Structures are given as structure tokens and as C-alpha cells.
Amino acid sequence: MISDQAKKQIDAWVAKYPEDRKSSAVMEALKIVQAENDNSLSAESIQDVADYLGMPGIAAAEVATFYENYNHKPVGKHVIRFCHNISCMLNGSDDLISHLEDKLGVKTGEVTKDGLISVKKVECLGACVGAPMFQIGDQYYENLTAEKIDEIVDGLK
């Protein structure tokens, strides 16, 4: 079910595209519905978005599974989106991800017991100059080291 509030937001995006191209608003619509559902998308909510925009469910699912912005499992209050693409990888992201997993006691894709933090490996976030890096919310954290990670994670509430 999509709330009336969300529908209003989606309609604002739909209005930006030609009338017969409602499906162009699918990315924003998914984002809006995700925000409404504790930051994750169930298969049913993807289907709801597709139905609302008059497109096949699978077409919405293609978009929802292609982009890393969409979560398909419950996530923590803070999602640490760790880049593991080439620049970050060459600069040691693999080891840092292991470090982070050990520190939090969860694997990537999982949520800490208190529901506060989850870790997700993502594709390039366009900040190679500061590799290795991750993103929490709208904030980029660059030139990461194990110590720096500990400090950032300890500061999360």
C-alpha cells in the first residue's frame, strides 16, 4: 500500500514527464516508497509502485534491483554504504570492510542487533580521489583508515 502522502509526492514527479511516460518517475517513486517503509522495499511495495505507475512489476523490479540505492532487506537506522570498486579496492577497501564487520559483529547486508547500523557494499560513488570511502546518509567519508572508521562508527547514535 502506498500512503496518500507518498502518492502526492509521486504525482509531483509524474507531472514532470509526458502523460504516456508515467514510468519515467519510477526511480523517485521507489525512493519515496522506500523512505516510507523503514528504508527498505519489499517485493509487494515494488509491485505497488509499478501498479501505480501503470508499468509491469518486473520492469520496476529491474530498476529496484539494479541500483544500490534501494534496499531489499530491513536495514539499520544508519546504512554504511561501503564502496568496493576498483579504486577503493586497490586502496584496501576489502580489509577495511572486514575490519568494520568485525567491529560491528555483522556481515555486509546484515543489521546490528540494536538495529542501529547496517553495512552494504556498493558500486563506485564517484569519489575515487578520496578512496577508500563510504557513505552514511548524505555524507561521504573519505581516505578511510581502521582508526577513522572506529571513530565514525562510535559517533553514530
Place this chain on the structure above:
Amino acid sequence: MAKIEIEIDGKMVRAKPGEMLISVTDREGISVPRFCYHKKLSVAASCRMCLVDVEGAPKPQPACSTPISEGMKIHTQNEKSKSSQKAVMEFLLINHPLDCPICDQGGECELQDVAVEYGSDVSCFSEGKRIVADNDIGPLIQTDMTRCIHCTRCVRFGAEIAGIMEMGGTGRGDHLKIEPFLTEGVTSELSGNMIDVCPVGALTSKPFRYELRSWQMNSTSTIARHDLVGSNINAQTYKGNVKRVVSGDNDAVNETWISDRDRFSYEGLSHENRLLEPQIKIEGQWKEVGWHVALDYAVKGLTSNILNNHQSDQLGVMASKTSTVEEFYLLQKIAREIGSENIDYRLNIKNLDNTAKLESNIKLGGLEGVDHALIVGSNPRLEQPMINHRLRKASLNGTSVDVINSMKFDFNYQLNSENIIAPNQIASTLAGVLSSVLASVSIELPDYLQSIKVSKESASIAEKLNNSDNSVIVLGEHVVNAENSATIVNLIAQIAKHTNSTTLNLSTTANSLAAELTGFVPGSKGMNVNAMLESDLKAYILLDIYPEYDFHHADKAIDALNDKDNFVISLNGFKNDIVSEYSDVILPIAAFYETSGTHININGDMQSFAASVVAPGESKPAWKVFKVLADLLKLPGFNYVDSTQITEEVSHQAHNNHLHNENIDLSITSDNINIIWQQSPYSIDALLRHSGSLQQTKIGKLNFAYMNASVAKDLGVSADSKYLGVPVVITDAVADRCVFVNANKATQTGGES
């Protein structure tokens, strides 16, 4: 457009500017390997297998998405082409399992073939291959998605041809998976074509799984007989059994697609219910006998019941509408030679005294070129999938489609308007359309239209037809049993005449056009099927009839046939208790694929086919049975040795048609509840009803009586009860005062209403 010249491998070739390179090389017989390209689908250019060297371009170009231009020089065989093709092949094989020995596609696999020709025997890749979990996508298609090379042909087929996107690519990079989403799998009526387009063993035929290798089978081209299209198909046989059916190419008929109904019906051939021995009933006991005994018994029965008493007009003959041209022709010839004109195939029509005629005067290819279509009383997607495909193509090219139906159906194209009204009101709506059409061309209104008020809907339908240069009016099955069906048909004919529209009559299916052509209709002194059943006839010859499914008045028909004094000769492919009860002789006959014959499609094409396999047990092609029966009855003119001689004779004497009513009577405005009774798409003939996998599909399980809440209340039924033996579904999709029944089972009451 003027042609241009390009050079391919040193050879000058003429082609249309803008044509894709791969279609030019295909036409010229130059081999370019490919996986994702399919001539009937959009270009994806995702597999990169068709890379060729274009002079002047720094990198090799994909032939499938490179439009040609004047003076282009292309090399398909040089080092640059070869090495890029080899490299792409190596990439494609990185994740493809080496399981060819247990893969059903082995031996007919495009990947295998191209790997042999263009691949290398070693790979730089030594890491582990990925494995993809499979979903069960239904009873027709087996998936092994680990083998998938992501060509997306099945995805594009769904989105572009089937018109419902059921498969898609989820995830990205090496997590990309081709799968359906949140559905009951793949449910399209054309889904089997995904098996044909899949270049690897990812999508294979489920009923055929692990049966045979392609090279072990013989392939015979034949014609599918379940609808008005007569799709060209190839039956693949092994040791006298049809093991698989794949589509054949014929642009004028089915292009390269076939419906699931045509593809999977063969499964019924090997059903345990097949009738294998001739049987005669002696003192109420059935006895299996040889053909001579059975035919002698049949002749004796006919002789003592009618011939000796000079009551030849006491013979009635009926045939299923799936019979071949030859079968129709011989059976009516036997009846007419004996002296009876009681001949009919229209078993499911309630009122035959008052039929009207609407001819089809547009070809399948022509449908794509219309600019407006009006569909009346039809769900073309399930009834005539390949005709619906043409309408869909037209619609995608901008054709507007108006619909007048009694229930909302799931059209796979955009409708301009959808008018959901009960059959009783269809006539008044069409009368409004005609009135509006005549007014616009300043023709004086005939009397019957004087009192017609033109509704807004009628006016807008009329306007569309008036403004169109090339429109078609499609008449479907749903109005044939309406009280005023003749009026509806005649109104359509009038509207078509005054708007210069073509007409397409889909109101009767399978091979019924052949029945009309061969004169398998009552003669001037003969009775139609309903009259026969009320006349206590002394003898019947019934071809492939299963009364509880085929007759409109099933109960009445069974009662009439059960009359003690009559002699009934039944020719059937499958055992049936009701047939056994009323018959005196049952002769086993060949089913589809087992007999030679001819089908006539909506284009008027007479498509002949040979038998693909020999009929099982003692069963014989019906035309041979009729020939021998005629000889035993000492009837003249049955000296055929081959069914093609019959076909030849038919084409020389098209029969005169029965009389049709041209009246338009708008006074019928009863407030009765209208019942539209239809066998569901996968149970319209005996072979389909015995095809296990088709019956397991969503379409095969359609067995519902749809009605709205107020009608349900009037009829005293609820959502968990049955109406005429069919489970009730309460929905607003049906017009008021109307029940729409899709039945896949026989019921005691049949279509009685």
C-alpha cells in the same frame, strides 16, 4: 527508396539505406554469428557476437545495430572480425556451464554451434563459474538459468510480442538474473515461443524434458487446427510418436510464432484415453472387434434402420468443427448420396433458424495495416492468439481500437474505448452507430432506425469509423447465442458497408470455414442440428463429437441420441462414457498429426498437410473410414486412394451456402439475464482436453462463471457456489444482467439457458 551499394568481403551488394548490416548479410547468405539478434524482435546489441570490421571505424561494429550507408566496406572474415568474435565467445563461455551432455538444448544449441565455429579451445578464465537459482515458471517452460547468456530475447519477446512483460533482468553485473517477478510464472498464451527464441538451454520445453536429442527425431511440417489461423508448425517425431512441436515460418500466416495451444496439444495424442479398437454394441454389451466386423455392423445398422425402409432422410450427420476439409466433404457426400441433407457442424449454436452471415474479407497481414478496429463480442487474446497478435501490432503502430464486449478482458494493447454491455444492448448500441454513420453520409434512415436514440458512445464509435480510411470490424464468439445475434451481425454488415470497413468474423473457430466450403451444412430439404435432435432420427453418423462439451443443448442432445430406436455410428479419437452409452458402433479415428488433410484459415488459404505419425492401435484416418464405409454402402464416386484427390475434388465444387437471414429486428429488448457460455481456450477440442501440461496452466484452469453481485443475487448464487456446474466469481468486470462463463469441464447442463 533508391538502393545503395556496399561492399561486403569484396562483394558488391545492393541494399536499402539505413537497413541494419546483419539483415543484409543474412539475405546475402554471409554468415555472421549472433545470439541476441532476432529478426522479429527489437535490436538489443547486448551480446556483441556479431562484431564485424567496418573500414574506417576504429573498433569492430555490431552488425545487428550498424545501419548501412553508401560505399561502406565491411569485412566479416578478416583477422579483426575473427579475433573479436573469438574474444566475445570466450567472455560468453566464462559463466556458461559445460553441461551440454545433460542439457536438452544439446544438438540444437546456438551457443554450441557458434562456439565450435568461432570459439577457442582454451580460456584465460580459471575462476569459479556462477550458479543461478531457478524459479518454477509454470508447467510449459523448464528453466536452467545458470545456462543463461543474458541475450534478453525472452524479455523482449514478452514485452514486444506477447504484450505482457513477464520476464526481466534483475540485479546487475554478474548478479544479473533473467526471471519473472512476483507472478505465477509465465502465463502468456504465447509463452512457448520463449523456448524457441532462447539460443541456449536456459528455457526449454518442460513436457519434452530429457526425452530425446534433436537429431534422433524426424521433423515434418504440418498445420495447427485449433484456431482460424492454421499456424505452420513442425512436428518432431520419434518411432511413430510426436515428441515435440515447434513453430514454422510463414509470414502470411503465423510469421514465426505459434500459440501455446498449437505447441503443446500434441501431448493428448498419447493419452491413456485414446480409443484404439473398433467396438460394436450387441445386446447392450460392448465388444472389441476388427474393422471388417465393425464396418459390416455399421452398414447393416444403416441398412435395416433407414435404407430398407426408404427413409434415407432419417439419417443425420454431424461433425466437430476441427474436422479436416476431406472429412467434412466425404461425410456430407455420404449423406447426400444416401439421400439425406441433415448435415451440420454448428453444434454449439442455440438458434439456427435465424442465422446471419458475415464474411471475413481481410487477410492476416492486412490487419496490421488498418487504422481503426472495432471489436464486438470477442476476447481475441485467448480465442485467436495469432490474430490478436496482428491487432496488437497494428495498435502499436497507432491503430485505435474500440471494443464492445460484455465483460472487461485483459487486452494487451491500448483501447480507445471499452463499452461493457449485455448482448441485448449490443444491438441498440450498434443501431446507434449505424444511425450516426448513415446520418453523416446523408442516407435516409430505414424504418427500424427511426426510433433509435444515438448514445454518446455510439456516436463516438461511429465517428472513429467514419474518419478512418481503412478500418476493420471484428465479430467474436460471444454474441452467437444472443437472442438477437442475427440483428447484431446484420447491423455490423450494414455499418461496414457504409463506412467502407472490412470485416473479420471470428465467431466460429477451428476449421469451420472448411465446413462451409465443403457444404457441411443442411441442404434445402435438410435439418440443422437442433431440428435433427428434435426429430427422433433413425440413424446418425457422428464425427469426433463429445456431446457434453460440444452441444449447446447438451442434455437435450444426449437424450435424443440415447433414443432406443436409433442407430448411432460414432467416430472418435478418445473414449467417452456418454458416447458409449448412445452409440451402436464406435470407430477409432486418427487425431491431429495422424491424418492427412486440409485446413482453411481466415485468409482463405487451403493449407494441406500430411500425417506426421501413424495413428495408434487400430485407429484410422477418418477420411479412409468414410471411403470404405461408402464403398460398403455401394455409393458411387468414392474411388479415392489419396486424400489429395478429395481436396482436388473439393476445390472444384464450392457448395452453395445455406440461406441467411438479413433482417434487423430491434424490438427484442428482453430483460432476461444473458448467458454467454464458452468452452475455455484449452478445452475447445478433445485433443486439447487431453493435453496434461496445457490443462495445468492458468488459462487451462479457467473454469468460472463471472457475474456481478446483483445478478448473483437474482440467480441465488454466491461466490462459493456454482452456477450451471461452474464456480461463481463475483466481479464488476461483467456487464449488468449478464453471466460470462468460461468452462473447461463438461457439465450436465451444458450451455443450456
